[in-house]
Amino acid sequence: xxxxxxxxxxxxxxxxxxxxxxxxxxxxxxxxxxxxxxxxxxxxxxxxxxxxxxxxxxxxxxxxxxxxxxxxxxxxxxxxxxxxxxxxxxxxxxxxxxxxxxxxxxxxxxxxxxxxxxxxxxxxxxxxxxxxxxxxxxxxxxxxxxxxxxxxxxxxxxxxxxxxxxxxxxxxxxxxxxxxxxxxxxxxxxxxxxxxxxxxxxxxxxxxxxxxxxxxxxxxxxxxxxxxxxxxxxxxxxxxxxxxxxxxxxxxxxxxxxxxxx
Amino acid sequence: xxxxxxxxxxxxxxxxxxxxxxxxxxxxxxxxxxxxxxxxxxxxxxxxxxxxxxxxxxxxxxxxxxxxxxxxxxxxxxxxxxxxxxxxxxxxxxxxxxxxxxxxxxxxxxxxxxxxxxxxxxxxxxxxxxxxxxxxxxxxxxxxxxxxxxxxxxxxxxxxxxxxxxxxxxxxxxxxxxxxxxxxxxxxxxxxxxxxxxxxxxxxxxxxxxxxxxxxxxxxxxxxxxxxxxxxxxxxxxxxxxxxxxxxxx
Numbered sequence: 001x002x003x004x005x006x007x008x009x010x011x012x013x014x015x016x017x018x019x020x021x022x023x024x025x026x027x028x029x030x031x032x033x034x035x036x037x038x039x040x041x042x043x044x045x046x047x048x049x050x051x052x053x054x055x056x057x058x059x060x061x062x063x064x065x066x067x068x069x070x071x072x073x074x075x076x077x078x079x080x081x082x083x084x085x086x087x088x089x090x091x092x093x094x095x096x097x098x099x100x101x102x103x104x105x106x107x108x109x110x111x112x113x114x115x116x117x118x119x120x121x122x123x124x125x126x127x128x129x130x131x132x133x134x135x136x137x138x139x140x141x142x143x144x145x146x147x148x149x150x151x152x153x154x155x156x157x158x159x160x161x162x163x164x165x166x167x168x169x170x171x172x173x174x175x176x177x178x179x180x181x182x183x184x185x186x187x188x189x190x191x192x193x194x195x196x197x198x199x200x201x202x203x204x205x206x207x208x209x210x211x212x213x214x215x216x217x218x219x220x221x222x223x224x225x226x227x228x229x230x231x232x233x234x235x236x237x238x239x240x241x242x243x244x245x246x247x248x249x250x251x252x253x254x255x256x257x258x259x260x261x262x
Numbered sequence: 263x264x265x266x267x268x269x270x271x272x273x274x275x276x277x278x279x280x281x282x283x284x285x286x287x288x289x290x291x292x293x294x295x296x297x298x299x300x301x302x303x304x305x306x307x308x309x310x311x312x313x314x315x316x317x318x319x320x321x322x323x324x325x326x327x328x329x330x331x332x333x334x335x336x337x338x339x340x341x342x343x344x345x346x347x348x349x350x351x352x353x354x355x356x357x358x359x360x361x362x363x364x365x366x367x368x369x370x371x372x373x374x375x376x377x378x379x380x381x382x383x384x385x386x387x388x389x390x391x392x393x394x395x396x397x398x399x400x401x402x403x404x405x406x407x408x409x410x411x412x413x414x415x416x417x418x419x420x421x422x423x424x425x426x427x428x429x430x431x432x433x434x435x436x437x438x439x440x441x442x443x444x445x446x447x448x449x450x451x452x453x454x455x456x457x458x459x460x461x462x463x464x465x466x467x468x469x470x471x472x473x474x475x476x477x478x479x480x481x482x483x484x485x486x487x488x489x490x491x492x493x494x495x496x497x498x499x500x501x502x503x504x505x506x507x508x509x510x511x512x
Contacts, residue, residue, distance in 0.1 A: 020379050028368060
């Protein structure tokens with residue numbers, strides 16, 4: 001087991017040495033999706049503003065004690081990051097088969113490339129989210145400092161999830177279809193557009209037992225004035241730790257073997 | 263001093279799911295199928311050993327599926343051997359799929375940078391080679407146009423120019439690469455001969471006998487993942503049964 005971890009860290013270390021490669025490829029990826037368009041890189045920003053704008057406008061804004069605008073602005077921002085990470089990861093190694101079969105780059109490079117790409121897209125959306133949140137009338141408070149570690153945690157969790165999903169997608173080819181079909185459902189059972197309310201019933205169950213809720217809450221609660229959600233933090237730390245260990249073991253075991261399954 | 267040493271290298275890999283072992287296994291080409299512990303797998307390389315020193319030009323011959331490309335990929339490091347080891351001293355470059363990783367939407371110049379990064383070149387190395395690559399490719403102002411505006415021949419010229427712009431210590435080739443129209447082909451041939459002359463060690467897998475005769479001083483013939491013959495090139499081409507070898511004439 002120690003040997004597997006060593007192999008995994010060696011793979012990740014080698015990928016970090018090649019950071020010029022994945023950073024360049026990630027920015028090309030982002031640029032490619034908007035090349036030759038009039039609005040170019042404004043599209044992820046517009047996309048975000050249009051979607052949250054419509055949701056804020058048509059959904060119930062009268063939830064007691066909640067700033068719905070800020071609630072949706074943060075929730076959808078984090079959701080986009082989570083959703084893109086999950087769907088893209090399931091087909092990651094299959095999409096990168098050409099590179100994996102043709103070069104000796106460490107496979108962590110593809111994981112970092114994708115995380116970087118998702119982070120860049122989210123950064124564009126963030127440019128739209130910040131004014132939306134500021135104009136929604138929230139009050140600046142010290143709990144907001146916890147947003148920084150929350151963002152870091154998401155950035156550390158994404159590669160771990162990407163490794164798990166990418167291997168799963170190769171070993172079990174149906175997985176990528178299962179994931180992409182589940183995303184729509186997940187978007188509705190995750191509290192992005194709806195508020196938990198008084199805590200009971202189906203909504204309460206969906207709220208508490210969905211780990212994605214807590215990854216959103218560590219960013220959203222401090223913004224909407226709910227303080228630092230300690231129980232959510234405990235849950236996400238445990239989830240991320242568990243997934244990271246599993247991801248490292250898989251990476252150590254299969255980083256040089258995955259090429260035979262492609 | 264550069265060297266490559268393969269010691270008892272074997273490579274087994276798993277078969278795709280749902281593969282019926284009984285339907286295959288006795289073909290003339292390809293590795294050997296077997297089943298151990300319930301998992302069907304292919305033995306692609308079996309106990310392959312050889313050593314190469316500076317100045318060695320090894321030709322790998324054999325029928326389709328004999329393990330030539332697999333051996334090259336093990337030497338390069340894409341495949342990790344199941345058992346045995348490969349020790350390399352010196353920088354290893356491979357000319358396998360020279361079009362890999364080209365981006366249609368990016369300019370030729372940007373593609374040079376991206377390919378350079380993928381090949382492990384530093385920014386300085388990329389900068390210093392940029393002009394040579396552009397000049398050799400003869401693309402002129404097209405270098406600042408997106409790759410999607412190139413003809414197939416033009417992008418092959420660029421791929422070739424990038425792939426051969428280095429001075430390899432150890433060079434692995436799966437077939438000789440050439441590119442472009444008649445005029446460029448002559449240029450490409452000269453460039454390849456130069457690279458071969460400069461490299462410390464060459465390993466070339468090919469079916470082209472006259473090419474192997476010209477380039478190589480040693481031949482390894484693979485047969486179902488095993489080394490079936492290993493020795494000096496002139497001895498290989500002059501052996502009594504050479505007339506019925508699997509290599510293509512000319």
